[in-house]
Amino acid sequence: MTAPRILVVDDEADLRELLEITLIKMGLDVDSADCLAAARSRLAQTEYGLVLTDMRLPDGLGIELVREVSALHKNTPIAVITAYGSTDNAVSALKAGAFDYLSKPVALDQLRLMVQSALRIRKTDSQAAGAPMPAPGSASPLVGQSGVMQDLRAQIIRLARSMAPVAITGESGSGKELAARDIHAHSARADKPFIAVNCGAIPEALMEAEFFGYRKGAFTGANDDREGFFQAANGGTLMLDEVADLPLPMQVKLLRAIQERRVRKVGATTEEPVDVRLISATHQNLAECVENGKFRQDLYYRLNVIELRLPPLRERLDDIGLLSDAILARLSGSGTPTVLSPAALEALRGYSFPGNVRELENVLERAMAFANDGVIEVADLALRRTASPPPEAAQAAGRSAAIPSAPAAHASPAPAEAAESVRSAEPAARSSGPVSLVEQLDKVERGIILGALESARFDLPQAAEMLGLSHRQMQYRMQRLSISQPKQ
Template sequence: MSSPRILVVDDEADLRELLEITLLKMGLDVDCAATLREARRLVEDNDYALVLTDMRLPDGLGLELVREVSSASKTPIAVITAFGSAENAVIALKAGAFDYVSKPVVLDELRVMVRSALKLSDGSGAAGAGADTGSRLIGNSQAMQSLRAQIGRLARSMAPIAITGESGAGKELAAREIHAQSSRASKPFVAVNCGAIPENLMESEFFGHRKGAFTGAGEERDGFFQAANGGTLMLDEVADLPLAMQVKLLRAIQERRVRKIGATAEEPVDVRIISATHKDLARCVELGVFRQDLFYRLNVIELALPPLRERLDDVPVLASAILARLAGAGGAWLGPGVLDALRAYSFPGNVRELENVLERALAFADDGAIQVEDLSLKAARADPPPVAAVPPAPPPMAPAASAVAEPAGPGPASLPSNLPAYLEQVERDIIGRALQQTQFNRTKTAGLLGISVRQLRYQMQKLDIQAPEN
């Protein structure tokens, strides 16, 4: 049986030779091309386990080859980008590239990437697109069939994925499904709730620390990146990361290296990033609470999960699976009219709410027979809540009239000449009066305004609102 064959496309003879020698030592067959034209001819005449191409070639862009190969076959194609060209890497990933390596090429990183590609090519990694073998995502609706097909395609890439969807729609299940169908399935899947980590512990939790690096660091400890090395790191509720941590996370993703607290050297990490949030990250960027450069690094490919109200035909199969898990096969069943009642409900809490409804109903059911009255469904909402937008923008931040009165704004005949400055002043006045009302107690002020203490602190810094000195 012949060895897997790799195509290397680069106009630099020295780099071509280095890559060829490295791949040959891995036991692989190698073809080389110096131009886009020559690469196209070789791709047409041969079956490759991986194509590795430079972004800039004498007669065109490697990006053209990325699009052609990824659209015409399942052959993974990776790109070589110039040092510091993170934007080019993102563009290539969006175009269908499997992964990328940066110049100067680090051979250990290259070998890791090649091994991942070979797992895809020999079928030991990702399942085929749309595969539904033992899928965690249950449902036969068109929306779910489309979602599973998307996941099958995304699993073949190493590109970062941003999963969006309402709370309870199954974002972590989707992330686990991508991991399970990828070439990284045998490596760890680490899910992190970014909103549940105290801000002062974030760097240690993500990157680890050395013994004695700070008070209480009694032993060396790995962080989430090291724990997920070789596998997938899911950043759930990524919009809740403070700005200072966003900077450090961006560097770790771009450089694929992390430094433990107290360490003097960085260490390489190989993780695929999947992020998830129920907030509108683009809106967060507009409001200045989420970095635009990190947004572009995370949002290379977006995967949107449908809410349950848009696939109510899946309720019977979902209910059956949930009851089988809660009560075992044949341990519970739905009485007359129950499915109709469930299908008529809008499920603002999505699949998680369906689970809670059935678990509660099972507790009240006689002999496992769930009746309509056991469901205790809330009154259906005409307009279920959409994906949460963001931490409240300045205008919605204003409290009710009973809490802090709004300043009198200009009438219709006196529109402000500088709208941004006017809105900043309105926001400054509202926050200032709320602080005075609570005697500058930030926790009470944040509660009064309906925002978090972290958001209040950020707005105060942005608007240069100073607390009085004691």
């Protein structure tokens, strides 16, 4: 079997020789070029398993070669070598189609890892070229045949070939983790770990230890060495879900780990190399977080090299039928599948689904419990209204000591509504003698939060979004007001 051939493009003879020796020791054949013209000539004559180019060459910039290889040699990964600290150059190269990058001085262990990843991609592409084309969407967990979903799946297949960080944006419940898993499954790293981390659920004091691991004795309770998320995902993909919730001190540490591709365990004195593909996700607008000083701009540019937007369910209501069939088949297990009546299907297609696919799953799971003879009717769906009830209804609910109605699904409760809730509590306060203003305000806040939680079916991220709160703020308020989630 012929060894893969690598093309090294660099005008520094010493570095070019170092790269050649390292690659030959890996059992690879190597060609070299010292300028763009020589590289183009080589590419016209030979098919390469990887092109490795410097960014600054005597007759032009390496990014020109990146664009040409991406356009004319689509099955050939190309990586770039950038000057130390040239973050902008690395990001520009990745956006132009580069598979990956190395920083000078080149670390040979990182070079070997990158070459191995590139050759895995080459092998995956070769196998895919001889395989029959799958049916549209058959191999993807992202169900749907609408135009936006077909475009999304096509984007995912293209993104899977690169090492460039991907930022997935979309509303809560739209399937961001499913998209991340699909990118991983279509990549050359599919046989390696996929680790998903909810950044908003980790206490700030434990973040560094959770991400990077710790050594025995590093702190009280550290009885053994422990690997962190980066080590667990080594060779595979690390998904940072709700990345906007990371506190600023942790953002600094994460940026260094991304740039250096090395991590240091808490209590260790040396760093260790890691090879991970980073995918981040959030329902917040990261650009606005940067403007407001809540998210570092340099980390934003590192994570947001390629953006993948997931459409909300209301933009692809034609997929409701396929999605419902898939969800009901999964929920039914090996039993007789439950089905939707035509009227129930039309009712679902006429609903806006503020909670997206996650809400559809909750609706169908509840409806199955009420369905007769395995057929779900409109009444079984119990679709909630997406608008706030009139003030009279809210006041009546307050008089009967029921949970206050939830705020609108697409907006945070208005100050006027909160004020009305306070006023409605005033007569009761006066009739029962002196009361604490703090207690009354807590009672109003508790009612609003319970209403939002009930409206979101106790989906914390969705309820927090409805109220304009972060996940951490929502958890704090629930703890302060002694609000707990019902046991599943």
